[in-house]
Amino acid sequence: MALPIDTVLPQLIETLAASNSAVLVAAPGAGKTTRVPLAFLEQAWLSNKRILMLEPRRLAARSAAGYMARKLGEQVGETVGYRVKHDTRIGPNTRIEVITEGVLTRMLQDDPGLEAVGLLIFDEFHERSLHADLGLALSLQTQSLFRPDLRILVMSATLAAEPVARLLGDAPIIVSEGRAFPVETRFLPKPLNGSVEEEIVRLALAALMQDEGDMLVFLPGAKEIRTTQALLAKSQLGAQVRVCPLYGALSQQEQDRALRPGQPGERKIVLATSIAETSLTVEGVRIVIDSGLKRYPRFSSRTGMTRLETGRVSRSSAEQRMGRAGRLDTGVCYRLWTEQEDRMLAAHDSPEIIDADLAPLALELAAWGVKDVEELQWLDIPPKAALAQAQELLQQLGALDAHGQITAHGRVLAGMGLHPRLGQMIQRASELGLLDLACELAVLLEERDIVRGRGAAADADIGSRVELLRFVAGNRGEGRSVHGHGLQVEEAVCSKLWNDAAQLKRQWRKSGEPKTSVSGDISQTGRLLAFAYPDRIAQRRGDGRYLLRNGRGAAFGLEQPLAFAPYVVAPLLDDQGVDSRIMLAAQIEESELHQDWAGQISEETAVWWDRSAGAVRSRTRKKLGALILKETAADRDDDAVLHALLTGIRTEGLAILPWSRHARQLRERLQFMSDLFPEWPRVDDEALLATLEEWLAPHVYGMRKRDELQQLSLAAILDGMLGWDERRQLDEYAPTHVRVPSGSNIPVDYSDPAAPSLFVRLQELFGWQDTPRIGRGKVPLTLHLLSPAQRPVQVTKDLASFWQQAYFEVKKDLKGRYPKHYWPDDPLTAVPTNRTRPQN
Incomplete structure (x- = not known):
């Protein structure tokens, strides 16, 4: 079947024969993902080198490789293969490798020249993922320094092509116009006021009656998918309608089931996240229902945490979603917003590099040898504040030294292909014989919480998730969900995570033989999490809230046993308000902190003014960041006590001192003189507080309490500030x-x-x-x-x-x-008196 991309393939082939870079813009459904790589296989300049095509998502990579292999009449792993996280299908004769973006980064770090590669294709580049931006920046330097013959092709359906073309050295831009089949767009007549899931079910039932083909429904996340699936089940759709969820946490089998065409006479409703937005062809789909919502990761440099926010899709995303309905025939797209709201959509999504956690990027740059981020070519330069925060975390993990250079430990973490936090945890766990537990924790932390419904809020203990994961792995059956420990989880999700954990264990064992694993020791969960999240070790305060090592506050949303633990590690918080809500945590023992973090525990003597006690306190503290692990009375240091006492007086104000009537009058007279004669010392509040060390300190040395200050004679102290001549002038000019x-x-x-x-x-x-x-x-x-x-x-x-x-x-x-008193007619000649009448 002919596709729109076919008309520009000759031009594209000719362009890359003459140039080492190009940009291809092709509308959704044009066929660029599956036709372009195959078109270059026999080009002379390729010289039997491989083609690498980058896809943003694992599902899209596997799907594209499978489609191209079928076109060649082969199995995946022959001419066409793929490499994704925890799954590789590559053979000795593979010429086209469809890979996810993080895989390219690993390949570049291992072989900066990419000697066996002739063409790099960045597919769906409009998504602007962090790894895509990094991969392109590194590839451009490889092309510039080592491989001028390396071809780079950037492809997208909705990309603003000119900035990318400039980045590629004014590369030619090739445009494939048109969509394979027209799609009718239908908007809501008025803004949605109610449940998104209920409106989707209403539209789905209506579309099944009046439109042809299978249906693809876009929802923001797994939670909304499960709710919609439950509502559709109550609608009694009939045996001829099959409902399939499609999101990243599902197993490969569950994802493939959603992509397969239905049986004859069967109609299919696929409930998907943005995973189905690009690159995928869901067989048979001619109806799209778009909620207009999407999950966006947002990294907070204020807290060092990433959270998922639900927000409006951009116009480019909406166009991509609509295009799913016109892949194989004419279609219809229902949008859960009005035409007026449509005009207010942002043109494109914000690049992930602007809002992301930059710790993985900072580690890769250090491993690449980049000292200044501006050495590389970027569409958007990584924000300096977020990059500095990422480098600070890497130094805490021991991946970077004090000068920002990568350490031997950092190179190990970079080679693991995991977030540096999780890589750190797995490496330390291997040394302690806890590899199995660490790998299980890693896969749990990489996905959203496996616990469904209210149970997630009622039990924040990540140890219970590990137990559930193991329970499901040992009791796999036909059920869609599993109940255990009072919590409910999806079996398919747990099975996928268990397989991912097994793959991670095998991968690590290849890189180094660990000690015997003690996989059942759940009590070590907090200890392992602390290796990954040293900044989120937390100490319980007296009021039940927690203080994080980084100085921020946190609290459990509901009462639970873990909320009474003296110390916890909280890898997942909601980053809302002054005290973030702890979503996932595990208890850690204080002895484990002393054992594992002895090198980062500092000892300091703190001397401070305690307002509630009205006295100077002095304590020796052992601290881990902001956490005080141990506090004892400190040896007396009169100089430090004096400094704290003067600080206390500045805090409380001069009213803390014993101002007698005589002292107050003397101070007022001195103020009069200083106002009149500038050379006189000032005695207003601001001046006296600023010079406490000069006029008060000698008289309070050795004191530490408010009560002891009452012994002072402020009149004598103020008088002592004056010389003999000043006292004489004071008595004469300010009697x-x-x-x-x-x-x-x-x-x-x-x-x-x-x-x-x-x-x-x-x-x-x-x-x-x-x-x-x-x-x-x-x-x-x-x-x-x-x-x-x-x-x-x-x-x-x-x-x-x-x-x-x-x-x-x-x-x-x-x-x-006062008739008895003396009131003369002439006051200037009258006799003054302090009595009723003057005496004779």
């Missing part, structure tokens, strides 16, 4: 009292240094013509004139004006209220 005409010595109030005040009865000022002044005559006192009952009647800084203007009105009022 404590002023003698008024009545003979009384009235205290000066300096609480407002900008306006010192005198509170005095009006009768005591008779005969005083002008306002008294202080501060070398620069500052008039603010006179608060009082009645005989000490109540204010007037405030003034101009006494002369008061006598001339306001006094007579005040006199009328006071004479009426």
